[in-house]
Amino acid sequence: xxxxxxxxxxxxxxxxxxxxxxxxxxxxxxxxxxxxxxxxxxxxxxxxxxxxxxxxxxxxxxxxxxxxxxxxxxxxxxxxxxxxxxxxxxxxxxxxxxxxxxxxxxxxxxxxxxxxxxxxxxxxxxxxxxxxxxxxxxxxx
Numbered sequence: 001x002x003x004x005x006x007x008x009x010x011x012x013x014x015x016x017x018x019x020x021x022x023x024x025x026x027x028x029x030x031x032x033x034x035x036x037x038x039x040x041x042x043x044x045x046x047x048x049x050x051x052x053x054x055x056x057x058x059x060x061x062x063x064x065x066x067x068x069x070x071x072x073x074x075x076x077x078x079x080x081x082x083x084x085x086x087x088x089x090x091x092x093x094x095x096x097x098x099x100x101x102x103x104x105x106x107x108x109x110x111x112x113x114x115x116x117x118x119x120x121x122x123x124x125x126x127x128x129x130x131x132x133x134x135x136x137x138x139x140x141x
Contacts, residue, residue: 003119008084010038011046015080016135018056019072019128026065046084053083072132078123088123090116 004012013036021027033043047066050056055075056066068075081088089095093109094116103109 003088004081005085007042007046008081010036010042011050011080011084012077012131014038014043014046015050015055015068015075015128016131018066018068019132020135022068022072026059026063026067028065031065050080050083053079055079055083068128072128075128076124077126077128077131078120081123088119090119 014032017032017036018027029043029047030040032038032047033040036043038046047056047058051058051066054069057069058064058066087095090112091109092098093100093103093106094112100106100109
């Protein structure tokens with residue numbers, strides 16, 4: 001089972017694409033689709049979801065398209081993940097909303113809490129700017 005769904009992976013790629021164009025110009029959904037190997041229809045859907053989550057802004061017209069709503073250092077992987085698929089839990093019992101009579105005495109839950117906290121922290125502190133640095137390290141201009 002994958003923690004990150006396919007659509008989330010595509011959304012992360014699309015957001016990294018916008019990060020590479022940060023402060024230069026907007027990027028059309030068609031370009032994102034082509035450059036990131038995402039079907040055009042899915043790219044449209046993802047970009048609208050990201051816009052609804054206030055992670056991107058859109059502009060109309062011949063030079064229209066999408067751009068990040070704020071600086072790349074201010075947008076985290078966690079925000080993108082949660083916009084597309086919701087919170088990630090190692091097990092449903094990690095969710096605050098899950099009610100289990102064994103919760104207080106469950107050894108499995110107690111042992112997973114540290115890993116859940118680590119995953120949450122990692123996604124919360126890793127920004128698009130961090131991803132861009134990693135990308136540039138692998139794909140120099």
